[in-house]
Amino acid sequence: MNNRTFYNEVLTEHNLHPAHKHELEDANMTCEGLNPSCGDDIWVHLDVDDNGIIQKGAFEGDGCAISQASADMMFDLIIGKTKAEALRLADLFLKMIKEGHLSDEEMEELEEAASLQDIAHMPARVKCAVLGWHTLKEMLTGEADQANPQPVSTEDK
Amino acid sequence: MGQSTIDVKAVRKEFPVLNQSDLAYLDNSATVQKPQRVLDAVTHYYQTENANPFRGLYDLSVAATDAYENARQKVADFIHAPKKQDIIFTRNASESLNLVAYSMGRYLKIGKGDEILVSIAEHHSNMLPWRMLAEQTGATVRYLNCHKDGSLTVDDLKAAMTPNTRIVAVAEISNVLGRAWPIADFAKVCHEQGAVIVVDGAQSVPHTKIDVTAMDCDFFAFSGHKMYAPMGIGVLYGKSEWLNKMPPFMTGGETIDIVTTDRIVWAEVPHRFEAGTVNVGGAVGLAEAIDFMEDLGLDQIEARELELTTYAMERLKAIPHVHIIGADEPENHHGILAFSIDGVHPHDITTILSENKIAVRAGHHCAEPLHHYLGVPSTTRASLSFYNTREEIDRLADAVGQIRKEMGYDE
Numbered sequence: 143m144n145n146r147t148f149y150n151e152v153l154t155e156h157n158l159h160p161a162h163k164h165e166l167e168d169a170n171m172t173c174e175g176l177n178p179s180c181g182d183d184i185w186v187h188l189d190v191d192d193n194g195i196i197q198k199g200a201f202e203g204d205g206c207a208i209s210q211a212s213a214d215m216m217f218d219l220i221i222g223k224t225k226a227e228a229l230r231l232a233d234l235f236l237k238m239i240k241e242g243h244l245s246d247e248e249m250e251e252l253e254e255a256a257s258l259q260d261i262a263h264m265p266a267r268v269k270c271a272v273l274g275w276h277t278l279k280e281m282l283t284g285e286a287d288q289a290n291p292q293p294v295s296t297e298d299k
Numbered sequence: 300m301g302q303s304t305i306d307v308k309a310v311r312k313e314f315p316v317l318n319q320s321d322l323a324y325l326d327n328s329a330t331v332q333k334p335q336r337v338l339d340a341v342t343h344y345y346q347t348e349n350a351n352p353f354r355g356l357y358d359l360s361v362a363a364t365d366a367y368e369n370a371r372q373k374v375a376d377f378i379h380a381p382k383k384q385d386i387i388f389t390r391n392a393s394e395s396l397n398l399v400a401y402s403m404g405r406y407l408k409i410g411k412g413d414e415i416l417v418s419i420a421e422h423h424s425n426m427l428p429w430r431m432l433a434e435q436t437g438a439t440v441r442y443l444n445c446h447k448d449g450s451l452t453v454d455d456l457k458a459a460m461t462p463n464t465r466i467v468a469v470a471e472i473s474n475v476l477g478r479a480w481p482i483a484d485f486a487k488v489c490h491e492q493g494a495v496i497v498v499d500g501a502q503s504v505p506h507t508k509i510d511v512t513a514m515d516c517d518f519f520a521f522s523g524h525k526m527y528a529p530m531g532i533g534v535l536y537g538k539s540e541w542l543n544k545m546p547p548f549m550t551g552g553e554t555i556d557i558v559t560t561d562r563i564v565w566a567e568v569p570h571r572f573e574a575g576t577v578n579v580g581g582a583v584g585l586a587e588a589i590d591f592m593e594d595l596g597l598d599q600i601e602a603r604e605l606e607l608t609t610y611a612m613e614r615l616k617a618i619p620h621v622h623i624i625g626a627d628e629p630e631n632h633h634g635i636l637a638f639s640i641d642g643v644h645p646h647d648i649t650t651i652l653s654e655n656k657i658a659v660r661a662g663h664h665c666a667e668p669l670h671h672y673l674g675v676p677s678t679t680r681a682s683l684s685f686y687n688t689r690e691e692i693d694r695l696a697d698a699v700g701q702i703r704k705e706m707g708y709d710e
């Protein structure tokens with residue numbers, strides 16, 4: 143009667159039992175992301191060492207299952223990577239959601255996050271899926287000024 | 300109220316959208332589907348009577364003018380307004396409410412020290428125009444809180460009013476709570492205290508009988524598209540004692556009697572408030588929608604919607620972790636059922652329902668302050684029309700009953 147492909151186990155597991163949803167005392171980068179259309183609100187925290195490697199990362203906040211699971215998958219992927227690599231992965235993810243597809247190799251790089259590909263066809267949910275990634279990207283490209291932090295919004299740009 | 304005798308199978312056949320797929324359309328508070336006869340009436344107008352009304356001195360323009368003015372009379376009769384000049388056509392309820400805030404605000408010379416009392420449950424359309432007015436004039440907007448069960452009493456109103464309250468803005472039925480408030484009693488209190496009452500009827504007109512004269516409200520606003528008419532036509536009723544004195548909202552063609560380079564004489568009401576070429580097709584569609592509703596019978600519509608609401612509440616209440624916002628009694632919902640499910644975000648609920656071909660709405664339904672006040676970030680809303688069926692409600696309840704499992708909860 144229906145197609146229940148969307149809320150699969152990977153997604154619900156990340157939503158109900160997120161590994162990376164907690165405070166991060168050692169964070170040296172923090173940024174708030176807002177999705178005004180749903181009221182979702184997320185805080186992305188990173189602990190980046192002198193070599194630019196993301197040693198730890200976590201998020202806090204409230205939101206729908208898609209925003210929460212997507213953020214949790216993102217941290218699985220970026221912890222242990224350099225800022226530059228994390229940024230490249232964020233760009234890949236955003237491209238997947240925007241364009242609806244990636245090459246097989248690119249999909250593989252996104253690991254579980256690639257399972258969110260179908261959101262590209264659900265315009266009302268795109269902002270939920272990209273919230274964490276968008277916030278990460280703004281933070282890493284320096285637009286989210288760490289000295290004077292302002293929330294980034296999915297409505298920007 | 301007796302049992303409804305509406306032949307639902309037959310009536311559904313009149314709605315093309317309801318027949319094109321097996322979508323369970325349960326977003327009727329946002330907008331309702333249109334019966335073929337309304338669509339036909341609009342087409343017929345454009346095929347046979349279309350011209351710019353009021354302006355042409357030829358038969359076709361006279362026909363267009365008549366079509367428009369007959370629609371105005373029909374609306375006046377429908378809501379029991381004293382005369383057709385008390386009916387102003389707008390685009391929708393939002394425009395009607397903006398018109399009152401702007402023109403009545405100016406006429407009353409609302410300013411510093413004045414208070415506008417707005418219910419916490421208002422749709423943004425009956426809240427933001429007042430906040431704009433306050434911002435521009437230095438007046439203060441104060442909020443009238445309802446109870447958790449959605450009720451709001453005359454005593455609540457009395458307690459919230461002050462000697463400085465000049466305008467009270469309330470919905471007759473909130474689009475989240477679904478409860479009807481005692482507007483006639485409110486109007487009496489307002490008038491005793493020298494305030495005017497502006498009523499948002501967007502959600503009451505589709506579901507209940509309206510008598511603005513008995514209600515004695517000063518203004519009453521609603522949208523055609525929520526009552527089986529096309530989008531783009533709305534109504535503002537106002538007491539003529541106010542309308543005749545208020546300055547226009549928008550100006551332009553048809554709003555004036557005389558314009559010279561140094562003088563303007565505004566046109567009579569209602570034309571003063573209908574700037575530019577009007578929406579005759581929309582007005583004709585609205586008149587046909589009124590005929591449609593009256594042919595079904597407003598009592599019948601109410602009875603049928605109560606039956607459906609009662610059944611839907613019974614089914615939803617039986618599901619663990621589901622909470623309906625507002626009253627316990629179906630009579631106090633008018634087909635509007637906003638609900639939450641523990642642990643599941645409304646956007647996820649709505650997406651899952653959509654996968655089951657059930658159309659409902661998620662979010663704060665343009666009533667964000669109400670959600671803050673109730674302490675819920677957002678809700679999912681199923682809203683019914685007489686044309687919905689028990690089978691559709693079963694589909695909704697069955698799907699809602701599965702959602703927590705689908706989201707990975709054990710029960």
Ligand SMILES: Cc1ncc(COP(=O)(O)O)c(C=O)c1O
Nearest residue numbers: 391392393422424474501502522
């Ligand atoms: C109670 C209420 N007021 C006002 C409105 C605004 O109606 P419209 O969007 O047609 O102007 C709505 C509909 O969304 C409503 O439910």
